[in-house]
Amino acid sequence: MVDPRGFLTVRERELPPRRPVPLRLMDWREVYETQDRAQLKRQAGRCMDCGIPFCHNACPLGNLIPEWNDLVSRGDMREAIERLHATNNFPEFTGKLCPAPCESACVLGINQPPVTIKQVEVMIAENAADSGWITPQVPERLTGKTVAVIGSGPAGLAAAQQLTRSGHTVAVYERDDKIGGLMRYGIPEFKMERSVLDRRLAQMEAEGTRFRAGVNIGVDITGEQLRDRYDAIVVATGATQWREVDLPGRDLAGIHQAMEYLPPTNRIAVGEERPADYIDAHGLDVVIIGGGDTGSDCYGTALRQGAKSVTQLDIYPMGPQERAETEPWPTMPKVFSVSSSHEEGGERKFSASTQAFIGEDGKVTGLRIVEVRKVDGVWTPVEGTEQDLPAQLVLLAIGFSGPEHGDLVGQLGLQADARTRFTRTPGYATSTPGVFVAGDAGRGQSLIVWAIAEGRACAASVDEFLMGDTALPSPIRADAVPLTA
Numbered sequence: 056m057v058d059p060r061g062f063l064t065v066r067e068r069e070l071p072p073r074r075p076v077p078l079r080l081m082d083w084r085e086v087y088e089t090q091d092r093a094q095l096k097r098q099a100g101r102c103m104d105c106g107i108p109f110c111h112n113a114c115p116l117g118n119l120i121p122e123w124n125d126l127v128s129r130g131d132m133r134e135a136i137e138r139l140h141a142t143n144n145f146p147e148f149t150g151k152l153c154p155a156p157c158e159s160a161c162v163l164g165i166n167q168p169p170v171t172i173k174q175v176e177v178m179i180a181e182n183a184a185d186s187g188w189i190t191p192q193v194p195e196r197l198t199g200k201t202v203a204v205i206g207s208g209p210a211g212l213a214a215a216q217q218l219t220r221s222g223h224t225v226a227v228y229e230r231d232d233k234i235g236g237l238m239r240y241g242i243p244e245f246k247m248e249r250s251v252l253d254r255r256l257a258q259m260e261a262e263g264t265r266f267r268a269g270v271n272i273g274v275d276i277t278g279e280q281l282r283d284r285y286d287a288i289v290v291a292t293g294a295t296q297w298r299e300v301d302l303p304g305r306d307l308a309g310i311h312q313a314m315e316y317l318p319p320t321n322r323i324a325v326g327e328e329r330p331a332d333y334i335d336a337h338g339l340d341v342v343i344i345g346g347g348d349t350g351s352d353c354y355g356t357a358l359r360q361g362a363k364s365v366t367q368l369d370i371y372p373m374g375p376q377e378r379a380e381t382e383p384w385p386t387m388p389k390v391f392s393v394s395s396s397h398e399e400g401g402e403r404k405f406s407a408s409t410q411a412f413i414g415e416d417g418k419v420t421g422l423r424i425v426e427v428r429k430v431d432g433v434w435t436p437v438e439g440t441e442q443d444l445p446a447q448l449v450l451l452a453i454g455f456s457g458p459e460h461g462d463l464v465g466q467l468g469l470q471a472d473a474r475t476r477f478t479r480t481p482g483y484a485t486s487t488p489g490v491f492v493a494g495d496a497g498r499g500q501s502l503i504v505w506a507i508a509e510g511r512a513c514a515a516s517v518d519e520f521l522m523g524d525t526a527l528p529s530p531i532r533a534d535a536v537p538l539t540a
């Protein structure tokens with residue numbers, strides 16, 4: 056360590072500036088600016104190189120956080136990217152998009168602000184890309200084995216990269232017109248620009264991974280055909296089956312699911328032609344039902360489209376500013392969080408539940424909401440708190456129930472658990488020989504970091520199935536659970 060007392064001399068947590076709100080509302084570019092190198096080194100130098108690094112344990116990838124913090128504080132960015140890539144195929148995705156359970160578990164966080172781990176990670180990754188260090192790792196020899204990956208989100212891509220580098224011939228099938236899963240058309244451009252994804256895909260293509268976009272497996276090619284053509288199959292189809300609300304007025308025009316709204320907008324953000332299903336919030340009162348991250352993505356998107364007003368409804372009460380006693384370190388606490396979108400305008404309402412949609416001439420004009428409290432575990436309306444909100448556009452961001460169950464399920468002999476997720480062994484295998492499941496399809500809607508960890512671990516199981524042995528790392532079992540209270 057450059058200075059073993061670094062955490063005592065630098066007590067503040069410093070992050071790079073965010074672009075000014077009026078400026079960022081005029082475009083779709085990322086919100087954060089680059090961090091000054093001296094500040095980055097100072098911040099990385101706050102790491103205590105703990106004997107038991109809880110940060111490392113909280114990360115499903117097992118990222119070697121104290122090691123790369125030390126390297127960055129010394130200015131050795133080249134070795135830092137090597138250590139980062141040792142556990143994470145796509146550190147720029149997690150550096151930009153992860154909610155960072157590692158920071159919640161950082162030992163320094165017990166009595167000081169935690170180390171800015173996620174920021175250090177993204178700076179190592181961005182610096183490596185700028186320096187030309189993200190080069191293809193082409194396998195020295197091919198095994199002659201073939202693998203089909205269904206779904207091109209972070210789980211499918213991580214599995215594909217690991218297996219390609221092991222010498223297998225890998226094709227990734229994606230029903231969308233472009234590769235990337237939810238990182239392509241789900242997550243808004245202002246959180247991660249698509250050029251970051253494309254840069255990584257170019258590396259994978261140069262390594263030999265084949266991408267087949269616009270192919271819906273189960274429809275265009277059946278599961279049986281795929282099994283005939285390939286030695287192994289990885290199902291990484293995500294958990295994109297959205298939840299519905301069953302409320303009076305749901306059939307009014309102007310009420311949409313978040314994932315009906317975000318993808319066409321994300322196409323516009325990257326300069327594609329305006330699609331027929333584009334939903335424009337310009338000049339409208341927008342209400343978003345759901346207080347989570349998908350709701351926050353709709354929030355920032357509607358503000359950029361020039362909505363007249365944006366209101367996000369959260370059924371949960373406003374979280375505390377600090378950890379509650381029931382959520383002690385090193386768990387990931389549910390505290391009040393302000394996303395970059397929330398800084399940009401609009402309004403958030405907590406303890407708010409929707410009772411009905413109101414409309415005129417078949418179109419939504421508002422919602423009736425009521426304040427709720429949990430009584431005996433049930434959300435119960437507080438009498439006299441009913442209120443009508445104007446809304447010409449309502450977006451439902453209330454989560455996803457599990458993977459979609461199309462023809463593929465029967466064709467590959469997949470089975471599902473009570474939450475509709477595809478069942479697999481702790482080693483990612485299904486009951487159909489040679490068919491594996493990774494990512495949200497098996498875990499349920501989760502996070503990119505878990506999808507990458509599952510993709511890596513699933514690749515190790517596939518490699519072992521194909522070759523009888525594997526040297527690939529397997530960071531987590533399929534039944535691993537996150538570190539929460």
Ligand SMILES: Cc1cc2nc3c(=O)[nH]c(=O)nc-3n(C[C@H](O)[C@H](O)[C@H](O)COP(=O)(O)OP(=O)(O)OC[C@H]3O[C@@H](n4cnc5c(N)ncnc54)[C@H](O)[C@@H]3O)c2cc1C
Nearest residue numbers: 206208209210230236237272292293494495501502503506
């Ligand atoms: C709006 C939104 C914002 C999010 N923001 C964040 C964030 O900021 N940070 C974070 O960590 N997580 C975020 N998440 C969650 C994260 O995106 C997912 O957990 C992650 O993408 C899951 O990866 P995956 O590879 O399992 O599946 P996905 O990314 O869902 O990819 C699955 C792919 O499989 C394809 N597919 C499905 N069926 C077939 C078929 N039959 N044939 C061919 N292709 C098929 C789908 O089209 C899809 O592209 C967000 C999710 C949403 C919806």
Ligand code: SF4
Nearest residue numbers: 102103105110161162
């Ligand atoms: S827990 Fe925090 S201080 Fe300790 S090694 Fe990890 S990042 Fe450094």
